[in-house]
Structure formats: structure tokens, C-alpha cells
Amino acid sequence: xxxxxNLNTLxxxxxxxxxxxxxxxxxxxxxNGVARQPEARGQLQGIAFxxxxxxxxxxxxxxxxxxxxxx
Amino acid sequence: xxxxxxxxxxxxxxxGVEDFQLPPIxxxxxxxxxxxxxxxxxxxxLFRLAVRKPQLVPGKMQFMGESFHGIVRNSIxxxxxxxxxxxxxxxxxxxxxFILVNNLFGIIPFIQFPTFAHPGVPYALAxxxxxxxxxxGIRHHGLGGYIRISTWPPDVPxxxxxxxxxxxxxxxxxxxxVTLSLRLFGNMFAGHLLLLLFILGGEYMLFTxxxxxxxxxxxFAFLMGIVFTFFxxxxxxxQAYIFVMLTASYIGTVLADDH
Numbered sequence: 001x002x003x004x005x006n007l008n009t010l011x012x013x014x015x016x017x018x019x020x021x022x023x024x025x026x027x028x029x030x031x032n033g034v035a036r037q038p039e040a041r042g043q044l045q046g047i048a049f050x051x052x053x054x055x056x057x058x059x060x061x062x063x064x065x066x067x068x069x070x071x
Numbered sequence: 072x073x074x075x076x077x078x079x080x081x082x083x084x085x086x087g088v089e090d091f092q093l094p095p096i097x098x099x100x101x102x103x104x105x106x107x108x109x110x111x112x113x114x115x116x117l118f119r120l121a122v123r124k125p126q127l128v129p130g131k132m133q134f135m136g137e138s139f140h141g142i143v144r145n146s147i148x149x150x151x152x153x154x155x156x157x158x159x160x161x162x163x164x165x166x167x168x169f170i171l172v173n174n175l176f177g178i179i180p181f182i183q184f185p186t187f188a189h190p191g192v193p194y195a196l197a198x199x200x201x202x203x204x205x206x207x208g209i210r211h212h213g214l215g216g217y218i219r220i221s222t223w224p225p226d227v228p229x230x231x232x233x234x235x236x237x238x239x240x241x242x243x244x245x246x247x248x249v250t251l252s253l254r255l256f257g258n259m260f261a262g263h264l265l266l267l268l269f270i271l272g273g274e275y276m277l278f279t280x281x282x283x284x285x286x287x288x289x290x291f292a293f294l295m296g297i298v299f300t301f302f303x304x305x306x307x308x309x310q311a312y313i314f315v316m317l318t319a320s321y322i323g324t325v326l327a328d329d330h
Contacts, residue, residue, distance in 0.1 A: 046150045050320060053313045057250045060257030067088055 008066040015062035022055030083275045086267040091188060091260070103189045106182065110172040114165065140164050143315065151319035152326060159322055162203065167315040170196070170255070174307035177263055178300050185259040185307065197252035200318050205244075208325030217325065251317055258310045262303045269296035
């Protein structure tokens with residue numbers, strides 16, 4: 001059996017696991033916080049999106065490297 | 072079918088980086104350049120229309136402009152920057168509008184290329200943001216003070232500083248604009264690639280592939296393309312929001328005084 005393709009895609013798949021878990025934790029905490037204290041939603045939203053952006057950056061770096069290193 | 076397909080159909084060539092290297096339209100001008108100019112014109116014209124005849128009871132355009140400004144002022148600038156947020160709201164609003172229009176170009180028919188999927192564009196934008204928050208920090212604290220609050224967190228033992236200060240320097244002064252631009256670029260790039268994959272895949276299944284089963288199944292690829300177009304619209308708005316949010320938080324951190 002002959003499989004053609006780039007190993008980088010597998011590497012990117014692996015590197016997306018961590019940020020995936022991280023983004024899940026961030027939004028789980030956000031939902032928890034809003035459920036406990038609905039009036040804090042506005043403040044929590046900003047923090048949640050910053051946390052989301054920071055953990056998502058790792059996945060994006062992986063994606064960019066997957067293309068950049070595909071020599 | 073056997074009479075039509077004399078040679079086996081060529082395999083599916085998946086879209087890749089080369090689909091983002093658009094040919095120049097005239098001279099060195101490519102599609103992203105034209106889109107940037109168009110986006111700037113759209114933003115300027117819309118905001119001009121919004122404030123043309125300011126009234127106490129706003130009309131439609133004025134209401135839209137004011138709501139947009141209000142979102143940036145109340146939910147981004149006020150939370151992130153703190154006391155002196157008002158002076159930065161125009162910059163943040165313009166940034167938000169410009170990025171939003173450029174991102175939405177990715178799903179507007181006949182344009183259909185998000186400008187920031189071309190890596191040079193977000194780098195330039197992040198450079199602007201970097202210059203702004205560095206300048207704000209130096210103006211507020213002086214050069215030495217700016218470097219001190221960026222690299223010298225208070226109440227840290229000296230042996231931790233040996234590692235911490237280089238890391239803080241790297242992350243606050245060098246890596247911030249890099250991650251800021253890569254985040255926008257990566258999201259737009261990945262989203263556009265995803266749409267290309269579904270639409271080109273559906274086209275291949277319908278027109279090129281030999282198997283009748285693939286032709287029957289091809290509407291599902293187009294359907295997924297449409298679904299992901301809506302998903303992309305959401306991602307594009309969120310990414311514009313995050314870019315502005317992080318810009319505001321960087322300005323907020325360089326303005327913060329030590330406790």
C-alpha cells in the first residue's frame with residue numbers, strides 16, 4: 001500500500017490537540033462564570049476572548065509552520 | 072459512461088499555498104492591493120455618511136455608526152485600557168472597521184479573497200499597532216520606564232529574573248506583533264483554504280470524476296461549502312474583534328502604572 005502526502009499535515013493534527021483542549025477549558029470557565037454570576041458577563045467576555053486568542057495562537061503557529069516547512 | 076471516459080480522470084489536486092499567489096492585475100498591483108484600497112474607501116465613506124448630519128435623534132446611518140463606535144468604546148476600550156481610554160477609541164474603531172471589511176471580502180461574491188490571507192498585509196498592520204503601543208508606552212513612562220515595565224515585573228527574586236527578563240523582553244516587545252499578525256493571517260488563510268477545498272472538491276466530483284456515485288454525492292460538498300461560508304463569516308467577525316481587543320489590551324498594559 002502506497003500513501004502519498006505530506007507528514008506535516010499529521011504533525012499539524014497533533015499540534016492542534018493542545019490548543020483544542022485549551023480553548024475548551026477557556027470557554028468552559030467562561031460559561032461557568034456566567035452561570036454563577038450572569039451580571040459579570042460583559043467583563044468575562046473580554047477575558048474569555050483573550051484567553052481563546054492566546055491558546056488558539058498555538059494552533060495557528062502550527063498551521064503556518066506546516067505550510068512553511070513543507071519543503 | 073464507458074464511451075465518454077476513454078482515459079481515466081486525473082486525480083484530485085487539492086488546493087494549496089500556490090492558490091494564494093494571485094497574478095498581478097496591472098504593474099505590481101494584485102488583488103489584495105486593490106481590496107485594501109477598496110476597504111479604506113468603504114470605511115471612510117460609511118463613516119462620513121454616518122456623521123454627515125448629526126442629529127439628537129439619529130437616523131439609520133448615524134445609528135449604525137454610533138452603535139459600531141459604542142461597541143468599541145464600551146466593550147473593548149473601556150474594559151481593556153482603563154481610565155484614559157477615550158483618546159484611543161478612534162484608532163481602535165478605525166482598525167476594527169478596516170479589518171472587518173477586509174475579512175468580509177472573503178465571503179462577498181465576486182471578491183471572495185480575504186485580504187489578510189496574504190501574509191504581507193497583516194504584518195504591516197501589526198507593525199502599525201506595534202509602533203502605536205510602543206509610542207504610547209514611551210510617551211507615558213519614558214524610554215527607560217517603558218522597557219522597565221515591559222521586562223521588569225515587580226516583586227520577583229533575582230534568580231528568577233535571570234530567566235524571566237529575557238522571556239518578558241522577547242514576548243512583550245518582539246513576539247507580540249508577530250503573534251498578532253500570524254493569528255489573523257492563519258485564520259483567514261485556513262478559512263479560505265477550507266472553502267477552496269469544499270468548492271473545488273465538489274466541482275471535481277461533479278465534472279471530472281469518472282464514478283457516477285461521486286457525481287451524485289457532489290451536492291453534499293457544495294452544501295458543506297455553503298455551511299462553512301456562514302461559519303467563516305462568524306470567524307471573520309470574531310478575528311477582527313480579537314485583533315482590536317488585543318491591541319487595546321497591549322495599549323492598556325503599557326499604560327498601566329506599578330502598584
